[in-house]
Amino acid sequence: MSYISFEDVCKDYPAGNTVVHASDHVNFHIEKGEFCVVLGPSGAGKTTVLNLLGGMDKATSGRIIVGDKEITGLRSSQLTEYRRHDVGFVFQFYNLMPNLTALENVELAQQVCERALDPREVLEQVGLGQRMNNFPAQLSGGEQQRVSIARALCKTPALLLCDEPTSMQDASTRGEIIEVLRRRTEKGMSMLFVTHDLLLAAHAARKIIVLKDGRLCESGGSKEVLAAPKHPYTKALLDALPRVNRRLDDGRER
Ligand code: ADP
Ligand code: MG
Numbered sequence: 001m002s003y004i005s006f007e008d009v010c011k012d013y014p015a016g017n018t019v020v021h022a023s024d025h026v027n028f029h030i031e032k033g034e035f036c037v038v039l040g041p042s043g044a045g046k047t048t049v050l051n052l053l054g055g056m057d058k059a060t061s062g063r064i065i066v067g068d069k070e071i072t073g074l075r076s077s078q079l080t081e082y083r084r085h086d087v088g089f090v091f092q093f094y095n096l097m098p099n100l101t102a103l104e105n106v107e108l109a110q111q112v113c114e115r116a117l118d119p120r121e122v123l124e125q126v127g128l129g130q131r132m133n134n135f136p137a138q139l140s141g142g143e144q145q146r147v148s149i150a151r152a153l154c155k156t157p158a159l160l161l162c163d164e165p166t167s168m169q170d171a172s173t174r175g176e177i178i179e180v181l182r183r184r185t186e187k188g189m190s191m192l193f194v195t196h197d198l199l200l201a202a203h204a205a206r207k208i209i210v211l212k213d214g215r216l217c218e219s220g221g222s223k224e225v226l227a228a229p230k231h232p233y234t235k236a237l238l239d240a241l242p243r244v245n246r247r248l249d250d251g252r253e254r
Helices: 046-053 076-085 102-112 119-125 141-154 171-186 198-204 222-227 232-239 242-250
Strands: 004-015 018-030 035-039 061-066 087-090 159-163 190-194 207-212 215-221
Touching: 004 046, 018 046, 018 207, 035 046, 035 171, 035 198, 046 061, 046 159, 046 190, 076 087, 087 141, 102 119, 102 141, 119 141, 141 159, 141 171, 159 171, 171 190, 171 198, 198 222, 207 222, 207 232, 215 222, 215 232
Parallel strands: 018 215, 035 190, 035 207, 087 159, 159 190
Antiparallel strands: 004 018, 004 061, 207 215
């Protein structure tokens, strides 16, 4: 059985007199230690899927299973434990405490999770060894993003949910962060990573999920999906990125 199962999951949000189907009968599976990239245009339902998986939102119907837990069947106190111990979340907007230093922000992870790593070590790993005592306002957007990545990694979560976490990084820093994350997946952490960066998907991910209008367009091994996309949206994404196509044609894609 897969580590994560999303089974016929629906999430409806009321919107005036109508309903938005943010997740519309979505099915996918992710294995332990899998690096999975989630692609899709704005409003596709990417954040909704992360929120449902992270136990921050409740599905309207369907089943979500993570490891030995059925998330859709947990009571609110069990969901709190699940969020504290099993899940790390890197939000699109870093959500740092403005009155705490970078180090103190990462130390917060130690307060909710007893098996947390040394915050200083994790900050070193994301390249912020020299900036630990700076407050968020004294850090660039990219550096703040890295603090929030360090805070999530510090908990050693079994599942890491990342919502466009490297969008503000330069190419070389982005590569270093992806490498830190990829090494964690080798140690067994499963990861869903929302991004618009197809090159990242091609080079680092093992699996790709493509969403549009709340529906799953396609999912599968990253190599297979990028070499032979089935859905018109995925094909259009690839056509817009000739460099990826060339690399795939060369057979040097990973
Ligand atoms: P994405 O992350 O792919 O941009 P989202 O998951 O944030 O997409 O949103 C999917 C759809 O659900 C969008 O149409 C969005 O407006 C709607 N939506 C998301 N969250 C809410 C909410 N809390 N209330 C109402 N509608 C929402
Ligand atoms: Mg989003």
